[in-house]
Amino acid sequence: MARIRVLVVDDHRIFAESLAAALAAEQDVDVAAAGSGPAALRALERSAGEGRRFDVLLVDADLGTGLTDPGPAPLRPPVHDTGPPGEGGVVDGLSLVTAVRTAQPAVRTVVLAERDDPRRAAAALQAGAGGWVAKDCSLSRLLAVIRGVLRDETHLPPALLTGVLRELTAARKHRTESERLVESLTPREREVLRCMVAGLGRKAVAERLYLSPHTVRTHMQNVLGKLGVHSTLAAVALARRAGVGPVEDLPAVGSTG
Known part of the structure; x- marks a missing residue:
């Protein structure tokens, strides 16, 4: 048995x-x-x-x-x-x-x-x-x-x-809407969003993507605007609903390997 x-x-x-x-x-x-x-x-x-x-x-x-x-x-x-x-x-x-x-x-x-x-x-x-x-x-x-x-x-x-079926249907609707909003982002904006999901601040995002802090600030503002949210926290929550994960580990600026 x-x-x-x-x-x-x-x-x-x-x-x-x-x-x-x-x-x-x-x-x-x-x-x-x-x-x-x-x-x-x-x-x-x-x-x-x-x-x-x-x-x-x-x-x-x-x-x-x-x-x-x-x-x-x-x-x-x-x-x-x-x-x-x-x-x-x-x-x-x-x-x-x-x-x-x-x-x-x-x-x-x-x-x-x-x-x-x-x-x-x-x-x-x-x-x-x-x-x-x-x-x-x-x-x-x-x-x-x-x-x-x-x-x-x-x-x-x-x-x-x-x-439960009602909740799952509503969750799917929100996820679909979130996916549509994320798809409106440019490739660079999606990279920035993934950095935000990883919890990186503006300076860390700039170092990771080899951009100036000013450029990162502009990208972050564009991400919030396109997603229709007013804070990084809300953007991260929407990104997770859409299945967006954190940025993968990349070598730090100036590192060798």
């Missing part, structure tokens, strides 16, 4: 341990628990290095937003703690979903939520989650979702479906 390796990620230790213990009672499920996003990422990296990758992550939608237990608590076998909560900084639930999709795309993620929220559920799907499940659902329902996402199914509560 092929076993399913599940990692529960929740900074409420009682919930995480209880859920992990319940899942561990299933004959075809191996389960571990992590009390924070950084602990989950370490567990994923360690398991991959050992050739025993996790199949599914169950991630708390509110991970990193509340108080956490300051110390580790051992779990009974076959459940194992992956590290003390809060260690290594805060990683929220959706950021963890995105990180996992990037680092280990074969791992499926399911977001566990205290309440139904179409906007957050849509964001979770966009981040790469395969499902959104209420924490008060039955264990049999959760197991069905776990097995479903392994078949590349997407699982949402029926009551959320309409709202």
Whole structure:
């Protein structure tokens, strides 16, 4: 029998341990628990290095937003703690979903939520989650979702479906409009925009693109005008919606290589 390796990620230790213990009672499920996003990422990296990758992550939608237990608590076998909560900084639930999709795309993620929220559920799907499940659902329902996402199914509560579709449609509309605006930029203006996405200031952009600060200032003003925004922050947000990434590393002025 092929076993399913599940990692529960929740900074409420009682919930995480209880859920992990319940899942561990299933004959075809191996389960571990992590009390924070950084602990989950370490567990994923360690398991991959050992050739025993996790199949599914169950991630708390509110991970990193509340108080956490300051110390580790051992779990009974076959459940194992992956590290003390809060260690290594805060990683929220959706950021963890995105990180996992990037680092280990074969791992499926399911977001566990205290309440139904179409906007957050849509964001979770966009981040790469395969499902959104209420924490008060039955264990049999959760197991069905776990097995479903392994078949590349997407699982949402029926009551959320309409709202999530509306949110995804609106997001797509905004993304399409953002893409159209970015396409109106000249190649040089797009380079400047990518530098802005990377967080570079005017002087750094000038050095990187071998331009004068005055020329960079003009390009930045043109970018803001064409995108219809009034600040660098707004321009960066629009650029990200359009899929514009940061400028790639380039050699500094005067460097050799």
